[in-house]
Amino acid sequence: MTTTASPPPNELRPIGTSRPAASATRQLAEVWNHRSLLLTLAGRDVKSRHRNSLLGFTWNLLNPLLQMVIYTVVFTYFMPGGTPMFPLKLLTGTAIFSLFTTGVTNGTTSVTGNTALVSKIWFPREVLPVAAIVSNLVTFASRISILVVAMIIYRHPPAWSLLWLAVCAVLVTMVLATGAAVLLSALNVYFRDVQHFLDLILLALFWFTPIIWSYGFVANELINRFGPRWERLAMLNPLTPVVTVFERVLYNPAALPPDGQHQFELILRPTSWHLQNLGYSLVVGLVLLYIGLRVFSRLEGSFVENL
Amino acid sequence: MQPAAANHGFPLAPRQPASREHATGFLSKNRPVETADDGRNPPVAVSVRNVGKTFRGGTSDPKTLKERLLTNLSSNTSKFLALDDVSFDIYQGETFGIIGHNGSGKSTLLKIIAGIMRPTTGEVLVAGRLAALLELGAGFHPELTGAENIHLNGSILGLEESYVDELFQDIVDFAEIEDFIHAPVKHYSSGMRARLGFSVATYLDPDVLLIDEVLSVGDEQFRRKCMERVHRFRSMGRTMILVSHSASTVAQLCQRSAVLSHGRLLHVGDSTEAIAIYRAALAAGRRRRGTAATTVEEPTEHRAVSIIDTRVVTGDDTEPTLNPGDDVTIEIKLEAFDQIEGRLRLAVKSEEGTVLINQASTPLLGRNLELEPGTATVTFTLHSVPLRDGTYTVDAIAESADGRTTLHRVGSACAFRIVSRNPHLGLVAVDLSCQLGDGSDPIGSSSGPTRDRSRTPQEVAQ
Numbered sequence: 001m002t003t004t005a006s007p008p009p010n011e012l013r014p015i016g017t018s019r020p021a022a023s024a025t026r027q028l029a030e031v032w033n034h035r036s037l038l039l040t041l042a043g044r045d046v047k048s049r050h051r052n053s054l055l056g057f058t059w060n061l062l063n064p065l066l067q068m069v070i071y072t073v074v075f076t077y078f079m080p081g082g083t084p085m086f087p088l089k090l091l092t093g094t095a096i097f098s099l100f101t102t103g104v105t106n107g108t109t110s111v112t113g114n115t116a117l118v119s120k121i122w123f124p125r126e127v128l129p130v131a132a133i134v135s136n137l138v139t140f141a142s143r144i145s146i147l148v149v150a151m152i153i154y155r156h157p158p159a160w161s162l163l164w165l166a167v168c169a170v171l172v173t174m175v176l177a178t179g180a181a182v183l184l185s186a187l188n189v190y191f192r193d194v195q196h197f198l199d200l201i202l203l204a205l206f207w208f209t210p211i212i213w214s215y216g217f218v219a220n221e222l223i224n225r226f227g228p229r230w231e232r233l234a235m236l237n238p239l240t241p242v243v244t245v246f247e248r249v250l251y252n253p254a255a256l257p258p259d260g261q262h263q264f265e266l267i268l269r270p271t272s273w274h275l276q277n278l279g280y281s282l283v284v285g286l287v288l289l290y291i292g293l294r295v296f297s298r299l300e301g302s303f304v305e306n307l
Numbered sequence: 308m309q310p311a312a313a314n315h316g317f318p319l320a321p322r323q324p325a326s327r328e329h330a331t332g333f334l335s336k337n338r339p340v341e342t343a344d345d346g347r348n349p350p351v352a353v354s355v356r357n358v359g360k361t362f363r364g365g366t367s368d369p370k371t372l373k374e375r376l377l378t379n380l381s382s383n384t385s386k387f388l389a390l391d392d393v394s395f396d397i398y399q400g401e402t403f404g405i406i407g408h409n410g411s412g413k414s415t416l417l418k419i420i421a422g423i424m425r426p427t428t429g430e431v432l433v434a435g436r437l438a439a440l441l442e443l444g445a446g447f448h449p450e451l452t453g454a455e456n457i458h459l460n461g462s463i464l465g466l467e468e469s470y471v472d473e474l475f476q477d478i479v480d481f482a483e484i485e486d487f488i489h490a491p492v493k494h495y496s497s498g499m500r501a502r503l504g505f506s507v508a509t510y511l512d513p514d515v516l517l518i519d520e521v522l523s524v525g526d527e528q529f530r531r532k533c534m535e536r537v538h539r540f541r542s543m544g545r546t547m548i549l550v551s552h553s554a555s556t557v558a559q560l561c562q563r564s565a566v567l568s569h570g571r572l573l574h575v576g577d578s579t580e581a582i583a584i585y586r587a588a589l590a591a592g593r594r595r596r597g598t599a600a601t602t603v604e605e606p607t608e609h610r611a612v613s614i615i616d617t618r619v620v621t622g623d624d625t626e627p628t629l630n631p632g633d634d635v636t637i638e639i640k641l642e643a644f645d646q647i648e649g650r651l652r653l654a655v656k657s658e659e660g661t662v663l664i665n666q667a668s669t670p671l672l673g674r675n676l677e678l679e680p681g682t683a684t685v686t687f688t689l690h691s692v693p694l695r696d697g698t699y700t701v702d703a704i705a706e707s708a709d710g711r712t713t714l715h716r717v718g719s720a721c722a723f724r725i726v727s728r729n730p731h732l733g734l735v736a737v738d739l740s741c742q743l744g745d746g747s748d749p750i751g752s753s754s755g756p757t758r759d760r761s762r763t764p765q766e767v768a769q
Contacts, residue, residue, distance in 0.1 A: 012354055012432040016422015019430055037462040040455070041448075048450045114448070121439065121446025122422035123463045301425025304418060305362065 016122035017301045024293040030124035037123055038131050045106070045135035060142040064094060075212060083214065084260035085251075091150050092251040093211030093243050095143040096169060100177045100239060101202050102139055107132040107181025108188050108195050115307045125300045126293065129181040133174060140170075147250060162249045165274060169245040172281045176238055179288030186296040189306050209239045210247070216263040231266075238284040241277030248274060350434065352515055352546040353397040353420060357429035360390040360415050360570075388570055389415045390426070395565050395575045399434065400544040404561035404578055406551060406585050408592070412570040413550050417441065417519055420548065435514025436464050440504055449493035453484060453503055456492055460507050474510050481532070482506035502529060509536050515546045553659055554582045554697075579696075583726075586658075586698060590724070611647045612678065612705045616640040617720035619701070620686075628724045631696075631736035635689040635723055639703050643678035649714060650675050653687050654702040656719075663699070664689065667710065675708045695736045698724045 021027045031038065050056040072087045083089055107129040111118060114128055151158065188194040210218070219234045235241060244267045247253070253264035261268070363386060390412045397403045407413045418424040420431050421439035438460075446463065447456045457478055461471035479488050482502040484495075492500065508516060518537075537560065541547060551557050557564055557578060564581035566573040566588070574584045619627045620636040629635060639651060655664040668685060669675055676685070700722045705714040727736065 012351060012434045015420070015431055015433040015437060017425045018419065018422055019425070033465065034462065036468065037459065040459050040462055044448065044451055044455070116449050117446045119423060120441050121460070121463055122437075304424045 017125075017303075020301065021293075021297040024290050027124065027126050027293045027297060031126050031130055034124055034127050038127050038134065041127065041131035042135040045132060046138050049135075057142075060139050061146060064091065064098075064143050064146055067094065071212065081213070083263070084256055085154055085156060088147075088150055088154055088156060089214075089247065089251050090211065091143070091147045092246050093209070095140065095147055095250075096173055096242055096246045097206065097209060097211055097239065098143060099136060099140045099170065099173050100180075101206075103133040103136045103174070103177035104180045104184065105198065105202070106136065107177070108184040108198055110181070111185045111189055111303060112192070112195075112307065119304050119307060125303065126182060126296060129185040130178060132185075133178050133181055136177075151250075157252065157255055158250045159248065159252045159254060162271065165245055165271065165278075166249040168275075168278055169242040169249075172278050172285060173239075173242045175282060175285035175289060176242075179285050179290075179292045181292075182289065182296050183292030186292075186299040186303075189299065189303050205237070205239065208237050209243050211243060214263045215240065215244050215247075216266045219266050235277055235280065238281040241274070241281045245274050245278060349398045349400055351396045351432075352399040352401070352434050353403075353437075353548065354432040355393055355395050355397075355416070355420065355429075356431070358390055358393045358416070358419060358426045358431060359388070359428035360412075360419065360424070361427045362387045362389050390419075391570045392429070393565075393567070393570075393572045394429070395572065397546060397548060397563075399546050401563060402541050402547045402549060402561045404549050404551065404557035404564035404581070405567065406554060406557050406564055406581065407567035408552065408589060410569075411567040413552075413567055414441075414519070416567065417517060417548075417550050421517055433515055437515040437517065438464060438508045438511060438513035439517040439519075440508050441517075441519050447492045447500065447504065450491055452491055453479075453482075453488040453495070456503070457507055461511055464511055464513060466511060471511070474512075478503075478506045478510045481510065481536070483529075498526070498529075505533055505536070509540055513545070515548065516540065517548045517550075519550045520552075554585060555659060558582055583696070586696075586724075590698065611643065611645050612649060612714045613642045613644070614639060614703050614705055614715050614717045614720070615642050615682065617701060617703045617717060619721055619723045628726055629692070631694060631725055631727050632691045632738075633725075635692050637687045637689070637701055637721070639685045639687070639720075640682060641678065641685065641705065642682045643680055645680060647678050648675045648708045649678065650706050650708060650710065651685050652702075652704040652706055652710075654704070655689070656700050656702065658697055658699075663694070667706070669708075692725070693735050693737055694725050696725055696727055698722055 021030070050059060055062065068087050068090055071090050075081050075083075076086055110128040110132040111125060117123075118125065118128075184194050184198065215234065219231050222230045222233055247264075248267050253261055253268055256264070267274075393412075393416060405413055405416065415424070417439070418441065419426050420433070421437065421441060422431070422433075423439075423441075446460065448459060451459060454475075457475060458468070458471055461468070479485055482499070482505070484499050484503055487495065487499065492503075495503070508518075537547070541560075547560075549557060549561055561578045563576060564578045565575045566581050566585045568585075568588050573588060574581050617637065617639045620638050637653065639653075641651070651668040653664065653666050653668075654662055656662055666687075668687075671687075676683070700719040702716065702718045703720045704716045706712065707714060725736075
């Protein structure tokens with residue numbers, strides 16, 4: 001599978017963490033060289049997550065379904081928002097949002113949770129948070145399959161011609177999640193507060209992302225109050241672009257009956273608008289990844305002492 | 308004593324190279340193989356360069372932000388220098404020992420060489436793939452099965468999947484865990500884990516193997532197998548680093564050794580020399596603490612007999628130094644409080660705690676000791692002791708006549724040291740000779756067989 005990661009045996013080179021990695025690209029190259037290790041660790045993550053649980057893998061399906069039922073009951077009966085096919089919108093938003101949150105949550109504890117390996121053997125430690133992100137693709141796939149079933153039940157087609165845009169959104173989300181996971185996994189070795197604080201941050205992030213509510217509500221409010229230039233403010237959260245893209249493609253407001261479309265007018269804009277937004281998220285993600293990798297390389301040298 | 312690496316005249320790399328690429332040859336900037344300039348030494352496998360490590364002390368590790376802030380405010384972070392400017396080179400194909408007392412910085416150095424800890428100053432360079440067996444185990448993931456862990460270690464070492472598959476059966480056979488190979492490693496016994504660790508590390512064919520005290524675990528039979536494996540590994544021309552506080556293990560396996568004491572490098576060089584220096588350092592440490600060896604006295608409530616003094620008669624140092632083949636005379640002073648019939652037992656132990664001699668007085672005297680109230684002296688003489696270099700401690704035990712009750716026991720009551728003029732390895736010092744041919748051949752026997760000069764008691768006595 002993998003080619004050997006080591007240079008010819010006669011060449012002296014610094015071992016393991018003995019010197020901080022020179023650059024972020026060097027760190028990523030090391031992760032790539034150890035991709036078979038990465039896949040082994042990711043596979044183990046998937047397996048061990050459901051070991052010792054009765055329903056096992058079914059939790060991946062039950063979890064989003066129960067979540068959907070609760071929010072649907074609340075937002076169609078207790079607090080009607082007038083969104084057509086609300087469950088479908090919710091499943092679309094939570095699918096991509098959870099790719100980020102579960103990835104970051106599992107990534108944050110990936111170093112502290114692997115003491116046995118980290119304290120005994122050297123491998124590029126960056127593999128750990130990245131493996132956590134990769135293993136979450138399985139959970140993501142199960143959420144997407146629920147979404148597909150829901151679309152069939154509602155007889156509501158996605159925007160077929162824009163599917164590639166949704167794939168871009170997934171990739172951008174993974175960059176964002178990897179950046180955050182690499183940064184937080186290193187910090188968590190020193191400050192265990194990080195993992196507790198994270199829950200709070202992610203909860204705030206959930207309500208500041210157009211999953212339950214629609215992007216149009218906030219954007220229109222900003223436009224009406226401060227003028228059209230201020231719509232940008234609604235896109236400040238780097239997760240907003242990926243969620244709106246997902247909504248545009250999979251919830252596909254264009255296929256809704258005309259009277260349900262008005263709150264989605266803004267996201268029915270041309271593809272270039274979505275690409276521009278995704279570009280912003282990608283830049284944020286890359287900056288986060290760069291900072292994460294550099295902080296990681298500074299801190300990894302004394303992981304063992306602090307575990 | 309000088310750190311050795313500085314003397315070899317290597318073209319040392321800049322202490323802080325600008326980038327990792329520079330040294331790794333990443334982006335095809337290959338560095339030439341480093342060799343000694345005199346051309347005698349093989350290429351360097353591991354280069355330890357000015358390595359220092361400082362730990363921030365503290366009562367307990369602060370783990371949360373609050374604790375961090377509070378400890379920083381009270382600024383009671385004491386620093387502890389675990390390693391101080393350690394430099395040496397290990398050559399390819401060599402078995403290298405690292406010895407030192409507990410807390411000498413051995414384990415820290417090992418973790419730095421293994422690459423799992425970053426030194427505060429200096430750096431370690433390694434040629435090729437390195438596998439480490441730290442604290443009795445390889446890097447195993449407890450949730451994964453033995454089989455999965457074998458593959459995990461293979462991929463960490465950067466080996467092809469197919470190559471690991473080829474070796475798989477050998478690894479399992481050697482570790483003797485056929486029945487449990489598909490069970491998670493967390494359910495393994497510590498022995499099974501150690502066996503699998505050793506098997507994985509030696510079969511996955513690293514260029515440099517690092518072993519920390521691993522040879523001291525497992526049952527007798529497995530230990531023998533490990534030893535054979537280590538010898539095989541060595542004859543294959545692989546580099547090995549062995550860390551131990553057992554001087555005899557190091558003496559048997561390593562050509563060269565480094566001696567660490569309190570984080571400083573005392574010596575690098577020939578193992579026999581290194582062990583002598585290690586022992587001298589230990590003895591010096593003991594003298595500083597005021598005791599020849601920590602004397603352990605077993606308190607007995609109503610003593611009928613008390614051992615007052617035990618000493619080695621030859622020499623008047625706290626730790627008399629003798630040559631192999633000398634007579635050792637041990638004098639034990641007793642005080643009896645009653646009229647009593649009993650016997651005295653003498654035990655001589657090696658540094659590793661192996662009992663070499665365990666002898667009661669009765670068979671030697673032909674009768675029990677019949678003591679009157681007051682003091683008495685008993686003298687044991689060990690004739691021409693066939694012991695190799697080392698420090699030996701003596702236990703004195705006063706027992707009842709039937710040997711069932713211990714009346715008074717003084718552990719490590721005294722000690723003696725044996726230093727030969729011509730140090731050699733092994734457990735016993737016997738009178739050795741060597742000649743060329745079957746003995747009738749006149750070549751080399753013109754003045755009789757060449758005798759090991761230090762081992763001849765007659766010569767020593769002269």
